[in-house]
Amino acid sequence: MSSSTSSSEAAGRPGAREANEARWAGFVRGFAVTAATVLLGTLALAWLIDPYGTGNTPLSLREGVRPQGPRTAAASRGRDPAFQAAIFGNSHIQLLSPEQLQAASGIAFVSLIAPASGPKEGLVLIDWFLRHRREPARAVVVGIDDLWCTADPAMPNAKPFPFWLYSRDRADYLVGLLRFDVLEELQRRIVYLLTGRGERARPDGYWDYEPNYIGMGYDRDPGKRAALEQPGPSGGGNASGPWPAVQALEAVMQAAPGTPLILVRPPVYRSLLPVPGSADAAADAGCRGAFAALAARRPLTALIDWRRDRSELHDPNQFFDRSHYRQPIARLVEAEIAAALKAMR
Template identity: 50%
Template sequence: MNSSISSSDPARWRRFSAVLLAVAAAVLGLIVAATYATDPYDTGRSNLLPKPGVRPQGPRTAAASRGRDQAYNATIVGNSHIQLLSPERLKTSTGLDFVQLAVPATGPKEHFTLIEWFLRHRERPVRALIVSADAMWCNPDPAMPNDKPFPFWLFSQSPLEYLRGLLRYDILEETPRRLGYVFDTDAERARPDGYWDYEPDYIGLGYDRDPVLRQRLEQKPHGKAALVEHDPLAGKRRFPTAEKLREVARTLPAEAALIVVFPATYTNFQPPPGTEPAYHDAACKKAITEAARSHAKSAVVDWRVQRAENQEASLFFDMSHYRQPIARAMEADIAQALAKLN
């Protein structure tokens, strides 16, 4: 066998393997160092490229930049069930600078991560925290599970977890895009306040007129729920989200208002009174409300009830995604609640 490294020379193979591993480790270290310095999602961990904001992208990653933007002293946190609330309209009615940190298809675990990120990066007093508590907040599982991926590493306080998060292919793709955004003076910036009006998307898919899609509103998910005289689990239900919210409420600055919103849902999506799902929902709301009230400056805006707007099919795209008229009405209730707290 003609080779400078003979298979009968184990020592040479070991040296070759060691050199190969050392080179690979060095290359990997350089890649991580470069991506860390580039700070592809503008987390503020590196000041090498100080241009604020990020290029247009999904809210999962854009939230890291938006959540630490000092232009805002108030935030809205939740998923697509609250994303139609407009920071601009709320500023007009309240005078506060809101940033939308709503991320579609997320649950309470993600919401608390975003809340903590926002609060951790305030350099001026927080004035308001609006938290959307939809049906996912009523899951009794303490793990607060959600089946959609979320970059928890991006918002972690642990430097090691953040560095591990940089070891992925999509970061290699994002780094040159970040450089293009930073050095191109005409590069488009993702909307700083995070607002995303989903109405055009739903209309484009026919949710306002397609007979098959409209028919879905007539379904009754709780139609088979039996009537029961009393809550079979009265006093035994536990809601980990309420416990976590209580922790947030107790550590929130005294001057900050905490507004919990139970977002609007179509009438058929709400469980009939006297059924086990209705008792569960009522117990969940009560636990979350009590947790919020552990903060002196707090209020609850409940739209997950049987009210006239929630019985109007034309105001909904599906069971839990409403249209602008309801969003504006919810904003008015929030503004009124904030006014009473000041």
């Protein structure tokens, strides 16, 4: 007779089942404790080393962040005390240069644009910038394109945006740190902080898109040049309101009543200007009127309108596509902004 005991026999012994269940319960408890410890440890590390330079850490860390997308880099740039004014919007206002604006106005600008963003993202970034100023901001420049003409009070955004990063609610921020992309950024942040030699993202946030467009052939490809002449929808499709982005912008700016607000309707190529008498023209006029009314009732506010027939908008050599212009037009827009700011002094 074999002296070994089968598992079935062991399981049949008194108390064997209870012992097995106790072992599994102990394993589960140990696993849960280990997982919770790792999770809390990672969260504490992320909070302390502040991967995007939000200033939410109690530690004194190296200024700035490594090169990264503007959606996250704006957290660090927006709280930089070196800047007195900021540019907000998407790629339709992206080519405006903080350096050029400072040279023309004497005011230190930072670009807090986010490509492919709309009013919802822009308003969050404006709020972030204003609440991190030690002195009142000297100017806020906002690019008002068709997305700002929406009638939807939710102002939906088409591309992902880290709203948690700019939240006033600390709990939202901490929960937001529990993301895989944050884990990826942690190791890069540690290298940036500890070596002191890692490249820093450009502090003023300027991103010249011209090399990108030239690299894709927008200045010479016959098909792309032909597309420039094709009419397209404009105006935002909202002729009678409401315009929730206007109301939301006015509400955000209540925190800075003495700060000049410059509303810029960015340049578009002539093929994108609405045909007079069309539904697009009615929507364009309605949206323009809503922002013009804001400029009229709010002190220190000006509307600069480049969405109207101007000779510069008829030169195809000054555009890559219907809504992305080149440097010479950017200089003209900057000059008008500087002139508007000087007139407010």
